[in-house]
Amino acid sequence: MKNNQQERIHFLGMAGVGVSAVARIMQAQGRTISGTDAKDLPVMSEFAARGAVTYIGYRAENLDDLDAKGLLPNVIVASSIAQDGNPEYEAARRRGLRLLHRSQALAEAMSGHRVIAVAGTHGKTTTSSMTATALRAAELDPTFAIGANLVDLGVNAHVGSTDLFVAEADESDGSLLNYTPTIVVLTNVEPDHLDHYGTPEAVYQVFKDFTAKIVPDGTLIYCTDDPGASSTAAWAREHRSDLNVIGYGFDAAADIRLSDAKAVNTGQEFTLTTGETSHQVRLQMPGQHNALNAAAALAVLSVLDANLEAGSQGLAGFGGAARRFQFHGEVQGIRVFDDYAHHPTEVRAVLQAARSIAGAAAVRVLFQPHLFSRTQEFAAEFAAALELADEAIILPIYPAREDPIPGVTAELIAHKIGSGAPVLTAEAAVAQLAQQAQPGDVLLTVGAGDVTYCADHLVTALEDHHSHGDGR
Structure with missing residues (x-):
């Protein structure tokens, strides 16, 4: 993309959780944005209050209106459901405007950052939310784009003060391959989205392909308790000898190990051991899967030599992500x-x-x-x-x-x-x-x-x- 101040970006599906995260980041980075959605949701008013031109209902005439205002976009960013056949998208195609999928736009917003990409069949939103929360608590304020609002902050995206960027890497349509991460967190791998992939083998392969995209000397953090994630890690050790591969889990062989987990009121607590050091971690959220999600987040802090105790305290106050228990x-x-x-x-x-x-x-x-x-x-x-x-x-x-x-x-x-x-x-x-x-x-x-x-x-x-x- 061009210099931020010269860019005008129009978002189709602007109210959607994925597209709105990218729009928030690009607006905060200084780009001029506009957007359309089929529904008049509160987030549209939020964008308008910050100076964006917004429309409810897809029409080719929306681009004509932007043109008349001197705001014809350089780039169109569209969600998966607002592409081929959408009248506004087709009008942009006829005008020869640059067309990007949401994930491609997010990849461009990541430029210049060390990207921490959270991947896996399950747990991406909670794990990326926990990672952003723990980093903020450890005073490593990251930029983040997450697939749900953080309950504590009320937003799904934020532009931070460091070069770290936390994002979900969505495998549902293969768009995770648009990213070039420094650190990948792999929560689990099992068949899903077979309407897109066709076979379980193709699902497993996309995670290997994503691991291949990690920058040289980067890190793969994976859950040792999950067979699919462990298989991907074994592939990485064989094919990417330049990577730092770290396992977390209840498995005694894990590099970062959980133990002594127990329910406390409506939450839980457990011990996290890294090397010779142990930390007590308390969460407001129940469930072994959330203990593993928290361990993955703290594993990121460990790789970054961040303050694990501060990160653990941050997770103790973590209120969760929208629609996650x-x-x-x-x-x-x-x-x-x-x-x-x-x-x-x-x-x-x-x-x-x-x-x-x-x-x-x-x-x-x-x-x-x-x-x-x-x-x-x-x-x-x-x-x-x-x-x-x-x-x-x-x-x-x-x-x-x-x-x-x-x-x-x-x-x-x-x-x-x-x-x-x-x-x-x-x-x-x-x-x-x-x-x-x-x-x-x-x-x-x-x-x-x-x-x-x-x-x-x-x-x-x-x-x-x-x-x-x-x-x-």
Whole structure:
């Protein structure tokens, strides 16, 4: 790209969590930005308040309007769902404007930084959020672009004062290969996004290809407890002898080892050992997967010779990332959480975390499958994970970008759950959970679709139910 002050960048899908992160960073770096989204979400007003021209609804005429204002962009940055066929994108193509995918724009924003890229099938958002939080606590203020708002900061992107840049590296469409990282954190590797890759082998290969992109003398930090990540690390040791390869995990052979993990209230604590030094780490978030995510973040600090004790203290106050076991409310001792989990491994981890804080009370889950293809591929695995709950209710499939597949419905999962599970509308599911929940229960809304809105509806339904129960 050109000098920042000369650049005019127009974002399509501007309100989306991925695109908005890039837009925030580029605006803070001094570029003139504008953007369009189909929905009038609050983030659009935030950009407008900082001087950006924004539009609601995609139209070729939006570019004409920018041209009339003397703001015709040099570059168009588009999300995956705002490209071919989008009228504004096609108008930009006809004008010969430079077209970039969100990940390509993010790669350009990374220029001049030491990039810490968090990759893996699961845990990228929480791990990158924890990494940014721990670095800030250790006074190594990084730039970051994350796939959800940090609850403590209320933003998904920030321009820091150091040359460090923390970012998620998304494998869903192979766009992680646009980055050239200094440090890669690899949380886990297993088959997903088979609608894009076709075979599990292709999924494993993209992570090897990404490891090959690490700069000379860079570092791969991987989870020793995960077979897929360990396999990628073995490949790296064979093919990239210039890399520093560091393992973290509960495995006794890990370079950075977790031990003595135990639940504390609604969170947990564990011991982290690096070499001859041990640190006590306390988290507000439950679940072994979150302990591993925290260890990965602190492993980054170890590689950078940063203050691990300060980083650990930062994580003790970490409030989480939006939609990652996010607390929504408590009514009569019934707690409601929402989580983005949309793969069987993620659903299992979330339910295990819920069980760790529920004690003798029940864990009840409202689950929305995401994508017809993923439901078809993993129906049995989803059912097995959901059997960890005392009660499961399934919503119809959230299609996102996909057309229906004949015969693939939410019933594929529901019918495989041994204790049985109804498939209900969101309204009926919320009503049923609110009626059946007892004090002490943990209620979860789980999935990558609009099930997230059910969490607040569930809190309201619980309040109404118990108010009426008190005779009001």
